[in-house]
Amino acid sequence: MDFKEKLLDSHLAFEQDVDLLHPIHKYRKEALKRFEEGGFPSKRDELWKYTSLASITQKDYHLSPTTDSNIELKDIKKYSLNDIDSFKLVFIDGVFSPFLSKTTHDGMDICVLSAAISKSKYKKTIKKYFSKIVPEDDNLSSLNTSYTKEGAYIFIPKGIEPEDPIQILHFATGNQNSIWLQPRNLIITESNSNVQIIERHQSLNDHKVVTNSVTEIYAENNSFIDYYKIQNDLLSSTLIDNTFISQEKDSNVSVHTFSFGGNLTRNNLRFYHKGSNISSTLKGLTILESKQHVDHNTLVNHAKPNCESHQDYKGIFSDSSIGVFNGRIIVEKEAQKTNAFQQNNNILITDKSKVNTKPQLEIFADDVKCSHGCTVGQLDKQALFYLNSRGIPEKEARALLTYGFANNVLESVKIPNLNKKIKKLIASKLGVNLGFDL
């Protein structure tokens, strides 16, 4: 039996564990049908031209893995931002760990989706938001929807600004080899709220893990969201991250994606504008080696006037690593005075590394400011000479220039601890021994 069939067959067993009468079950059933018809994406699909999932989907995976309940704080501590007593949602092999998490229902909801689905007081909210911006033609998202059960549920009411960043941490213990995880996150920020969220997927040993995650984010009027994705997993892991963001007027959402690890990572990041005067920021830094493959597939759908979007993706590729950037900007007829900017810059360190970059602009309004550009190149020779001429030898100069190129993305990271942590990660990825404090 191939894995697609297994997914379809196993759904019956999955249904025994969930409330079939809940309104969201209808979404699960419909989504499963779409997945059955469409199956896994192939390279024939325009959006998957440069990334093949064949080697992954031709294997077999455990769908409801047995978990190792002996995971302790010390095992996961280094993947957490800091020791401060901040809100954390920790999932082990897809199962929520109350012991390692810190949730709240006091003034805001930071808890798990399963709880929000099962409790009647959340019914209205779930009904209003669940699966409303997940595109029906995205088969992997449909697959995730069909198996919706667990994930983060974050609801920040009007005017609330949580002090510390909220962390969503997914761990795979590798208790079993070859597991397939499908977390589902739902995040809602009501008007005038302001939140910072960090998401991370991490394997604790090198058993095969595939994560097909869907995150829906709803930013209501004048709310602010800073979202950080840390992708620094082991080479045994694959991540398909589908993040859909709906923005109402005056809202401001930024997503930073740091892709350093994993065997194959695909980021589907889509922004949908529902009001005017919106700001969307998409930043990415990808540093790869060996045979790693990272694919950034972005969409910003400008549908209303006076909105701006800013995309800046950078990549550094060594060994035989491969990067893909496919950034689409759609400016609808109504979206006059749009200001959309997109940039993708890449450095190829080795001859064998490769980048496919494809910026796409589709503009239907006539009074807009849009720009896009991409570069693929090596380090600037004159810049190298400049550093050499100051006594910085070739190897150090190369590292320093690469570091500078990458470091630029960090300027907009607003969480100081995270900034520091990522700088260290960059330095270690680049093998730089910097002569200064980070």
Added chain:
Amino acid sequence: MLEINNLHCKIEGRSILKGVNLKVNKGEIHAIMGPNGSGKSTLANVISGHEDYEVTKGNLYFKSNEINELSASERAHEGIFMSFQYPVEIPGLTVTNFIKTAINETRKAKGLDEMSSREMLKKIREKSSLLDIDSKFLSRSLNEGFSGGEKKRNEIFQMAMLEPELAVLDETDSGLDIDALKIVANGVIKYSNDDNAVVVITHYQRLLDYIVPDFVHVILDGKVIKSGDKSLAKKIEDQGYDWLKKEKK
């Protein structure tokens, strides 16, 4: 300190320098003048060890050692500095981190320990105030978005920090207004002493009003065709290069 004998050099197959001779001693300030395309900047780049410039004939000696085969960073470790005509913008690397790395790499090459943070900070403060450089400027990305004057001041700041034995200033005056020019010139004068040497490459006499040279050389078509004292610069300012071209013929 610096001795250049019959130096020939090519870039991308094109001959630029065609037998340059130059001798610079400790404590001296030399000015090199010449029209566009005469080879002035090439000479600066060759002294600094730019790899694109291929020395086809002749020798470079620094402190009596031949340096033809030394890399740019090795020459810097020996004490050669070049102020760039067009300093390169390096986003993501701050001025402070750049200069710290440069100093410590040079110290490392000489077998010295890293400079302590305290000492470094003190030195940065002292040298930056000398050049009227704001501390905010030091935490900005190197040369990125700097004005022409800021870039050149930053070059001289680096020189003051690195304390080279030989400073080659390539068109440091171009693009500077008179106030910036004075600040830059003052930085050079403060740096200059009996143990080091300065080679100023310039189009104009203007800078030489402030940095008074002991010797003036004129490069034309890849050769030093005339040397003299500061009055030579004055004569060029008044009469241009045509009389020299005729004299050469």
